[in-house]
Amino acid sequence: GENVEQHPSTLSVQEGDSAVIKCTYSDSASNYFPWYKQELGKGPQLIIDIRSNVGEKKDQRIAVTLNKTAKHFSLHITETQPEDSAVYFCAATLLNTGGFKTIFGAGTRLFVKA
Amino acid sequence: DTAVSQTPKYLVTQMGNDKSIKCEQNLGHDTMYWYKQDSKKFLKIMFSYNNKELIINETVPNRFSPKSPDKAHLNLHINSLELGDSAVYFCASSPGPGEWDEQFFGPGTRLTVL
Numbered sequence: 510g511e512n513v514e515q516h517p518s519t520l521s522v523q524e525g526d527s528a529v530i531k532c533t534y535s536d537s538a539s540n541y542f543p544w545y546k547q548e549l550g551k552g553p554q555l556i557i558d559i560r561s562n563v564g565e566k567k568d569q570r571i572a573v574t575l576n577k578t579a580k581h582f583s584l585h586i587t588e589t590q591p592e593d594s595a596v597y598f599c600a601a602t603l604l605n606t607g608g609f610k611t612i613f614g615a616g617t618r619l620f621v622k623a
Numbered sequence: 624d625t626a627v628s629q630t631p632k633y634l635v636t637q638m639g640n641d642k643s644i645k646c647e648q649n650l651g652h653d654t655m656y657w658y659k660q661d662s663k664k665f666l667k668i669m670f671s672y673n674n675k676e677l678i679i680n681e682t683v684p685n686r687f688s689p690k691s692p693d694k695a696h697l698n699l700h701i702n703s704l705e706l707g708d709s710a711v712y713f714c715a716s717s718p719g720p721g722e723w724d725e726q727f728f729g730p731g732t733r734l735t736v737l
Contacts, residue, residue, distance in 0.1 A: 540722060541722050541723050543725070543726075545728075547664075550730070550731075551730055551731070552627070552713050552715070552728030552729050552730050552731050553666070553713070553728050554728065555725050555726070555727075558723075558725075560723065596664055598666060602722050602723075604722070605678070605679050606678075606679075607671070607673070607676075607677075607678025607679055607720065608654070608671060608673060608678045608679060608720030608721070609720060609721060609722045609724075610668050610671065610679050610681075611668065611726065612668075613665075613666040613667070615663070615664070615665055616664045616665070616666070618664075
């Protein structure tokens with residue numbers, strides 16, 4: 510089955526610096542890679558996603574890159590702010606018998622120090 | 624307006640008891656999910672329903688029984704609770720079961736089994 514590995518598990522950066530989170534997936538049939546942000550005491554929320562026919566996507570300070578050949582995808586946050594502190598999950602979707610299921614990475618806890 | 628709501632937010636109970644968690648979405652979505660998040664933040668899908676029909680059923684003990692009375696509701700009943708069931712349970716919904724359908728998560732129910 511699909512396996513999504515995520516690194517690092519914890520990341521601490523100074524406000525204004527960039528943060529990069531990397532993921533790899535195992536099943537080459539996956540075509541959709543969402544990223545979720547989970548703030549303390551809340552459910553995960555989609556922040557950006559990328560489809561397999563695209564190599565890069567950007568939304569303000571957040572960008573994702575995808576290398577389908579290597580089965581790698583990454584999240585880049587520039588000019589980090591204290592409110593970026595949260596747990597970030599990468600994910601990949603995989604076709605199941607009845608529909609698509611989302612396989613999540615183990616999460617990265619990001620701390621942005623003011 | 625709350626999009627995906629869960630009740631209760633916290634649930635503390637003794638081993639061996641039976642408990643239920645309720646979920647409702649007002650987004651008009653066809654698909655709903657239950658996820659389990661353990662103490663290490665690992666997020667894993669348990670069940671998915673599309674139009675009240677079970678479409679994803681992961682390797683979950685049969686003490687867990689989901690029920691979808693209509694498209695807007697998905698409840699989770701747990702029999703004979705065990706210590707290992709302690710976790711945060713998230714309900715989510717999406718427009719459909721498709722590969723690119725964004726999932727919207729509820730705030731979670733923290734279950735503690737003593």
